[in-house]
């Protein structure tokens with residue numbers, strides 16, 4: 164069986180989508196997978212809608228076109244639903260991980276599995292902020308890692324600790340752990 | 350020390366190759382999407398990992414001028430640019446080749462304006478076609494790393510002594526992160542000894558001037574000499590590629606990369622980022638029983654005439670994807686291939702497909718659609734066919 | 743493989759031979775006026791001016807083209823251009 168997952172991240176300029184997607188790739192590559200993180204560059208400015216694509220596979224990845232039919236979509240800001248359709252092309256029974264609290268309505272006529280992660284709250288609680296702004300992509304990645312189930316916690320921690328100094332690394336790890344608890348596999 | 354596998358963008362992969370090649374001077378001017386290459390190199394220098402001088406110049410023209418001076422006195426020299434920066438550097442790019450200087454440069458291909466556009470096509474790169482630079486185009490970050498290290502060895506070969514350019518597509522390679530296996534520094538040192546071994550062109554103890562006005566008859570011979578040397582460089586490219594393959598396990602002894610061509614009646618030919626899509630299309634078409642292959646042109650100059658000829662001996666249809674256009678003529682890569690076939694006396698069906706201009710995406714579906722339409726006779730041979738995101742325009 | 747040829751020239755006689763016979767006027771240095779600033783030596787494009795041990799300039803007429811740049815640059819008007827035909 165070949166393993167192949169395509170993920171599309173929707174966010175806004177400044178959310179750190181690119182670095183989080185790259186971080187994810189580093190983790191899965193360490194587990195022996197192939198991965199690819201493609202940023203879509205346009206007229207970037209802080210706050211403008213942006214996209215990043217992540218491909219994960221157990222065989223080398225040759226294509227580098229945009230992901231049109233993702234298996235998983237990640238949305239860092241629920242207000243994006245008002246201006247674009249982050250779910251376009253999502254496969255049947257596809258997964259949506261969205262930064263939202265329980266009361267936020269996310270309607271979808273399809274049989275998508277919608278996972279709400281209160282990433283703002285998790286980031287604040289873990290002390291994971293940059294210039295006072297919560298880093299929402301890390302908790303969302305925590306949920307994603309749980310769903311993927313291909314990277315063990317030890318590897319996650321190893322990669323995080325290589326990247327950040329201890330104090331910051333612990334905050335990232337805490338946020339990742341908290342987020343993964345939100346997700347129920349089933 | 351064991352090898353490391355890092356997740357790197359194409360640009361960072363180039364920077365690591367520069368680090369491992371122990372480049373001594375990097376004159377550069379920033380331009381998107383090349384900038385992160387030199388930023389990373391600067392970081393290597395600042396943190397003491399690389400003992401090199403970064404020369405901050407006021408333009409790309411000056412960047413290549415400094416590179417010319419540095420290379421002429423025997424220093425291993427690297428620079429990088431893109432698009433309008435490449436055109437601004439243009440005069441000195443030719444100068445570097447005619448002066449036979451082993452400079453290595455990365456060209457991140459990007460559409461020329463106006464209107465302004467930061468995405469990839471190959472129009473900027475193709476202006477170097479006739480310049481005397483040895484030109485590679487790579488299709489992923491691993492190749493960017495591998496070929497940059499090889500480039501120094503090829504350029505500095507005493508029988509070659511020509512500048513070498515490594516090109517790749519903006520963003521889809523330059524900014525896409527993917528796993529890249531790096532050599533250890535010891536392996537790189539063994540493959541490419543430092544400092545540069547070949548004699549400098551300039552020597553304070555034995556003064557020369559470069560580029561003085563010669564007699565025209567002598568100048569003609571210089572031009573023919575460069576032409577002979579760049580054709581002979583195929584041998585050096587293959588040898589260096591084989592040696593690198595023995596070291597790394599990744600073989601570069603061919604100027605091209607063949608994918609399922611042996612029994613193919615139809616072969617796609619492309620270069621750069623879109624090659625991956627082409628190969629995926631081949632797999633899909635093979636699943637349906639079609640005998641299709643893909644040929645990636647990795648060495649663009651010197652041109653792989655022999656390899657094209659061999660492919661054309663077995664195939665009956667070549668579909669060439671050009672990401673750059675000779676205005677008033679046709680697809681540039683197509684014309685290269687058509688002329689090879691004509692010189693070899695091979696008359697087979699060929700298609701000139703213009704795809705991916707201005708950074709538009711070329712997908713696996715485009716390759717498949719073109720394949721079906723050539724089979725059904727919907728497309729004319731030898732006529733430039735423009736396809737944009739699956740639609741003929 | 744063929745040898746590599748370079749577009750370089752060693753110093754020596756140019757393709758056009760000695761350039762002294764191009765001259766229709768010649769510079770004469772009036773040593774009394776000379777302050778040994780060396781500007782003529784710097785500016786001579788040929789270069790046909792050399793400085794002696796004392797620092798005084800002299801012209802090598804085999805190569806001097808008679809362009810007059812030295813006379814123009816001399817701050818103490820110590821170089822005079824004199825016609826070759828008088």
Ligand code: SF4
Pocket residue numbers: 768769785786787788789790791801805806807808809810811812813
């Ligand atoms: S006349 Fe011209 S060439 Fe002759 S010495 Fe003066 S500057 Fe030199």
Ligand code: SF4
Pocket residue numbers: 771775776777778779780781782783799815816817818819820821
């Ligand atoms: S420029 Fe005039 S003053 Fe100066 S060294 Fe020459 S002749 Fe003498």
